[in-house]
Amino acid sequence: MxxxxxxxxxxxxxxxxxxxxxxxxxxxxxxxxxxxxxxxxxxxxxxxxxxxxxxxxxxxxxxxxxxxxxxxxxxxxxxxxxxxxxxxxxxxxxxxxxxxxxxxxxxxxxxxxxxxxxxxxxxxxxxxxxxxxxxxxxxxxxxxxxxxxxxxxxxxxxxxxxxxxxxxxxxxxxxxxxxxxxxxxxxxxxxxxxxxxxxxxxxxxxxxxxxxxxxxxxxxARDGLRLEVTGPDSAGRWADGLPGVTDVEYHDRSAVLHIDEGADDQRILAAALSAGPVHRFATTAPTLTELFRELV
CATH class of the missing domain: 3.40.50.300 (P-loop containing nucleotide triphosphate hydrolases)
Incomplete structure (x- = not known):
């Protein structure tokens, strides 16, 4: 057995x-x-x-x-x-x-x-x-x-x-x-x-x-969720200071937000829309490969 x-x-x-x-x-x-x-x-x-x-x-x-x-x-x-x-x-x-x-x-x-x-x-x-x-x-x-x-x-x-x-x-x-x-x-x-x-x-x-x-x-899930937002102009750093957002990686017309589990996604979406049209708004978790790189 x-x-x-x-x-x-x-x-x-x-x-x-x-x-x-x-x-x-x-x-x-x-x-x-x-x-x-x-x-x-x-x-x-x-x-x-x-x-x-x-x-x-x-x-x-x-x-x-x-x-x-x-x-x-x-x-x-x-x-x-x-x-x-x-x-x-x-x-x-x-x-x-x-x-x-x-x-x-x-x-x-x-x-x-x-x-x-x-x-x-x-x-x-x-x-x-x-x-x-x-x-x-x-x-x-x-x-x-x-x-x-x-x-x-x-x-x-x-x-x-x-x-x-x-x-x-x-x-x-x-x-x-x-x-x-x-x-x-x-x-x-x-x-x-x-x-x-x-x-x-x-x-x-x-x-x-x-x-x-x-x-x-x-x-x-150990490092929290990530929110990928595509569309708004990142020049104004629109996500800085939003409640529940612990870190932001800005790119040209996209941003990756590290968020707490209780973050208000509708408030984040409203802030993104204020900076421009939003084409993608989706939560993701890091892949095992990304996690491995962070740990090792």
Whole structure:
């Protein structure tokens, strides 16, 4: 039965270099957690500690209320950022071998290999060596290797890297389906549009420190709303001093107002109309990409 992944106050140092500092987050069953940050921010280090590849200096990782152990880790589907496949081994043989390492019988491993190579669109390459595949198809094989033993937790490091748009759609559908089955899913990615579209919760890490954790909507709303107004001449700085307006970015014939939740939009509209015709008047929230830039 899948349980929540709880990462509690992880710390990791390499000499004088701090890789992780008090990193904490939870991935409940059936949710997708997007882990975002610049290169070297601490994403892969955190994932390797979850897998047991690295040991934390302090803090712990739990499945439910119990510390994660070796038997638990056999039930994790892991996809590393770097290629983790045997390049001169046939795709099918490799997936059967990896499934059997996770405890499947040869018959069950063969059935699972058939299922996932067909689902991921690489069945016609099942008899080819991995190094004869394109980078995108190698990435699909890596995902198949993470799924072939029917894991209770998915941990994927940059799974969308190098994929074409069709493969991205296939990968997205698989992750969504696994979450719908109650599996906790955590993946890292630099493609923030995908994170925003797929994830229930997002964690932003920088310099080994979690800068923000929350739902996409909560994170986008953390700095208040923005009001985009197009049309009035900005020369007169018509929005200065309006109640509820905390900041204004003026452009030639447009302005972006940062407003409090209780700001009177009708009063703002009247002020805009007094400065000229209004062609656009709409509230927006920052995208995840814009939020990421502000935090990192």
């Amino acid at each position: 899948p349980q929540a992944l709880n990462v509690n106050r992880l710390a990791k140092n390499y000499g004088s270099v701090t890789a992780l500092r008090e990193v904490t987050f939870t991935v409940p069953p059936g949710e997708i957690f997007g882990f975002v940050g610049s290169n070297g921010a601490g994403k892969s280090t955190t994932m390797r500690i979850v897998l047991g590849v690295l040991a934390a200096d302090s803090g712990d990782v739990r499945l439910g209320d119990a510390p994660i152990g070796f038997a638990d880790r056999k039930r994790i589907g892991y996809m590393p950022e770097e290629r983790g496949l045997y390049p001169k081994m046939k795709v099918g043989d490799q997936l059967v071998y990896l499934a059997r390492l996770h405890g499947l019988s040869k018959s069950d491993a063969t059935t699972a290999t058939e299922k996932w190579t067909r689902r991921l669109g690489i069945h016609e390459r099942i008899g080819d060596n991995v190094n004869d595949l394109s980078l995108g198809n190698q990435q699909r094989v890596q995902l198949a290797a993470a799924l072939v033993h029917d894991p209770d937790l998915l941990v994927l490091d940059e799974p969308f890297s190098g994929l074409d748009p069709v493969a991205v759609d296939v990968m997205s559908e698989v992750l969504t389906d696994k979450a719908a089955q109650g599996i906790p899913v955590i993946f890292s990615s630099h493609q923030l549009d995908l994170v925003e579209r797929l994830c229930d919760t997002v964690g932003v890490i920088s310099g080994g420190v979690m800068k923000a954790v929350g739902t996409v909507d909560d994170l986008r």
